[in-house]
Amino acid sequence: MIQYLKNTIVHGTRTVFHNFRLVFLMWIFNALSALVLTVPILNILMDNLGRSLLSDQLAVQFDYMWFVQFQTLYKINFDQLPLSIYTLVSIYTLLQTFFLGGLISIFHTPEKNHIVDFFYGGVKYFFRFVKITLISLALYFIAFVIIDYTGKLIHLIFRNSENVLLEFIFFALRYVLLVFFIGIVSIISDYSKVSLAVNDRTKIFREVYSATLFIKNNFSIVFTAFLIVAVIGAIGAVVYNIIGPAIPRTPYYMLLLSFILQQMLIIFRLLVRMLFSATEVNLYKDLSAVVIPAESH
Amino acid sequence: MHRSGIYTRKDGSQVLIHAYVQPEREKFFYRYIEAVKNCLEYFEDNLGEYPYQTITLVDVPRTSGSGGMEYPTLFTVSAELFSPHSTGWPEYLVAHEFSHQYFQGLLANNEVYEAWLDEGFASYFATKIMYKYYPDILTFFKFASYIPIYGLEFFSYKEIPIIYTLAEIHLPQATQSLVSYYRNMTIGSITDTSYLHPSRLAYLVNSYGKPDLVLHILERYIGYENMMKLMKEYYNKYKFAHPTGEDFFNVVRKNVKEDMTWFFDEFFNSAKIFDYKVSSVTKVSQTEYEVLVERLRDGIFRCDVYLYTDKETLKQKWDGTERWKIFRFKTENRVIAAEVDPHRKNLLDINFANNSFTLESRIWASWSLAIRVFFWVQNALMILGSVG
Numbered sequence: 272m273i274q275y276l277k278n279t280i281v282h283g284t285r286t287v288f289h290n291f292r293l294v295f296l297m298w299i300f301n302a303l304s305a306l307v308l309t310v311p312i313l314n315i316l317m318d319n320l321g322r323s324l325l326s327d328q329l330a331v332q333f334d335y336m337w338f339v340q341f342q343t344l345y346k347i348n349f350d351q352l353p354l355s356i357y358t359l360v361s362i363y364t365l366l367q368t369f370f371l372g373g374l375i376s377i378f379h380t381p382e383k384n385h386i387v388d389f390f391y392g393g394v395k396y397f398f399r400f401v402k403i404t405l406i407s408l409a410l411y412f413i414a415f416v417i418i419d420y421t422g423k424l425i426h427l428i429f430r431n432s433e434n435v436l437l438e439f440i441f442f443a444l445r446y447v448l449l450v451f452f453i454g455i456v457s458i459i460s461d462y463s464k465v466s467l468a469v470n471d472r473t474k475i476f477r478e479v480y481s482a483t484l485f486i487k488n489n490f491s492i493v494f495t496a497f498l499i500v501a502v503i504g505a506i507g508a509v510v511y512n513i514i515g516p517a518i519p520r521t522p523y524y525m526l527l528l529s530f531i532l533q534q535m536l537i538i539f540r541l542l543v544r545m546l547f548s549a550t551e552v553n554l555y556k557d558l559s560a561v562v563i564p565a566e567s568h
Numbered sequence: 569m570h571r572s573g574i575y576t577r578k579d580g581s582q583v584l585i586h587a588y589v590q591p592e593r594e595k596f597f598y599r600y601i602e603a604v605k606n607c608l609e610y611f612e613d614n615l616g617e618y619p620y621q622t623i624t625l626v627d628v629p630r631t632s633g634s635g636g637m638e639y640p641t642l643f644t645v646s647a648e649l650f651s652p653h654s655t656g657w658p659e660y661l662v663a664h665e666f667s668h669q670y671f672q673g674l675l676a677n678n679e680v681y682e683a684w685l686d687e688g689f690a691s692y693f694a695t696k697i698m699y700k701y702y703p704d705i706l707t708f709f710k711f712a713s714y715i716p717i718y719g720l721e722f723f724s725y726k727e728i729p730i731i732y733t734l735a736e737i738h739l740p741q742a743t744q745s746l747v748s749y750y751r752n753m754t755i756g757s758i759t760d761t762s763y764l765h766p767s768r769l770a771y772l773v774n775s776y777g778k779p780d781l782v783l784h785i786l787e788r789y790i791g792y793e794n795m796m797k798l799m800k801e802y803y804n805k806y807k808f809a810h811p812t813g814e815d816f817f818n819v820v821r822k823n824v825k826e827d828m829t830w831f832f833d834e835f836f837n838s839a840k841i842f843d844y845k846v847s848s849v850t851k852v853s854q855t856e857y858e859v860l861v862e863r864l865r866d867g868i869f870r871c872d873v874y875l876y877t878d879k880e881t882l883k884q885k886w887d888g889t890e891r892w893k894i895f896r897f898k899t900e901n902r903v904i905a906a907e908v909d910p911h912r913k914n915l916l917d918i919n920f921a922n923n924s925f926t927l928e929s930r931i932w933a934s935w936s937l938a939i940r941v942f943f944w945v946q947n948a949l950m951i952l953g954s955v956g
Contacts, residue, residue: 322926323925328933337921338720340746340918343750353723512734
């Protein structure tokens with residue numbers, strides 16, 4: 272299994288680098304989406320600090336008292352933040368769904384890796400993938416409601432207890448279960464999309480069911496591959512968190528360096544996202560292949 | 569569980585510290601006893617020695633509903649499951665409750681009518697103790713109700729941080745009181761009868777947070793030494809008695825050379841909002857500059873106005889009463905900026921950023937912060953956008 276997984280991930284990595292240019296497309300859309308939220312914040316920062324000596328102090332060291340004032344002064348803007356984020360995330364999710372259609376399409380047929388095939392695949396599978404995404408979101412919603420009520424129940428059970436540690440363990444266990452559930456739903460969702468695209472089918476629920484069966488039958492391989500790619504992504508974040516904080520914010524070229532490093536991490540994460548899809552397509556095609564016995568003449 | 573410690577006063581006599589702690593919080597014994605020793609030392613140095621031979625700290629069960637209470641020679645506290653040193657808890661709670669030994673125990677004001685005289689002073693002294701003995705307190709937010717994480721959280725869902733930054737950000741003095749004050753800036757004043765405040769929030773802010781801030785403002789206005797001197801006099805004059813707010817004001821009047829009635833009116837007896845702004849710096853001749861300073865809200869504060877040049881700082885004073893005033897400075901040096909209340913004496917000023925005006929625009933911090941926000945949003949989008 273180890274050799275098989277190694278081959279799958281190596282093959283997936285090659286496929287990703289073969290389509291390296293697509294990561295820039297995804298990066299540009301990620302950056303543009305983030306700008307939608309960042310530009311208004313830059314505007315209020317300029318309004319607040321554009322002529323202030325505090326700007327000089329903040330460039331050297333963060334001032335929490337200023338931050339508290341800033342939040343209060345621009346409370347109206349900050350109050351709109353959750354709604355803005357949810358709206359932006361919804362649009363971005365649709366964009367990601369579109370890109371995923373394109374990615375799976377070209378990972379499925381490596382010889383067709385032209386940018387036109389990417390967009391063709393994106394359009395072709397968009398509505399099918401959106402339906403899968405909606406099913407996932409519904410499941411997440413139910414999970415969060417359950418988590419919420421479980422939390423209230425735990426507080427209720429322990430309200431007259433001094434065993435805070437046990438309460439904390441139960442409380443934390445909810446989050447472990449939530450992360451596990453999100454992981455499982457993500458994998459099912461991803462393989463359902465792969466299955467829809469590879470087999471070019473349209474029956475959503477049937478494909479979700481068959482993807483679930485596929486994962487169940489090949490759980491160790493599928494989950495290990497998922498974990499390995501997730502660990503690769505985590506390594507990037509760890510490296511950034513070691514190097515990033517060590518870079519000073521002044522002078523300007525250090526800020527630029529910091530920005531470049533941040534964008535390198537974002538591009539790395541997008542590549543990891545592509546690697547997830549590439550390995551999933553490879554695994555699905557390999558493990559679901561029907562073995563046809565050779566005919567004897 | 570019980571343990572004890574000894575505090576030796578400057579004259580060699582001793583105070584026996586008893587600590588009764590819940591078994592599951594045994595790890596806090598040392599921190600509790602050290603915190604009490606620090607409080608005893610601070611009060612002995614600055615106000616007067618603790619007059620009793622024992623002090624008892626009781627770490628109460630969290631379900632008892634009796635944590636954070638004070639009685640002569642005894643007070644109750646309670647600690648969170650995870651309380652790393654840099655959060656400042658439970659030390660702040662110990663410092664606050666211990667301060668009540670003086671403000672409520674020894675200076676026995678009527679807290680039903682003037683809660684700020686014990687809660688406000690206890691908050692002020694707790695802050696002073698914390699920043700003397702525990703200067704490295706960091707900002708934190710809580711993950712999953714229990715786990716403190718150093719940094720700032722901007723956006724979360726069901727206690728799961730989504731947009732946040734992990735960083736060691738120092739918590740400036742009295743900032744927690746400032747957060748509390750911003751929740752209720754206009755309803756009620758400090759000297760309003762406590763039990764008549766229209767809401768619990770108005771009561772809390774005007775009894776705890778705002779008096780803490782105003783006492784810090786007074787300290788910054790008259791200087792730390794003078795503040796401690798008048799506090800010592802207030803203590804010596806009224807210990808084992810029942811002082812009122814007016815008694816405190818009289819001690820201030822006696823110890824400060826200028827007439828402080830304006831200060832009491834602006835900060836204690838009303839709910840005014842403060843915001844001073846330097847609106848412009850104009851060069852009117854080769855060697856003369858005009859600085860336009862505005863008072864944007866109703867609060868009045870006597871403050872300094874500085875003009876910074878590349879070689880020197882020129883200073884003027886302003887009683888702050890006019891809605892706006894033009895200050896003229898003469899200098900041949902290159903002018904960089906002007907600033908009103910440059911030492912942040914008035915902590916109730918709602919916007920420190922507009923207290924200064926630079927001749928050249930400043931984009932550095934705005935871009936630096938915006939770039940960070942940009943990165944955080946990019947990450948949040950990637951995480952949230954790919955879960956479906």
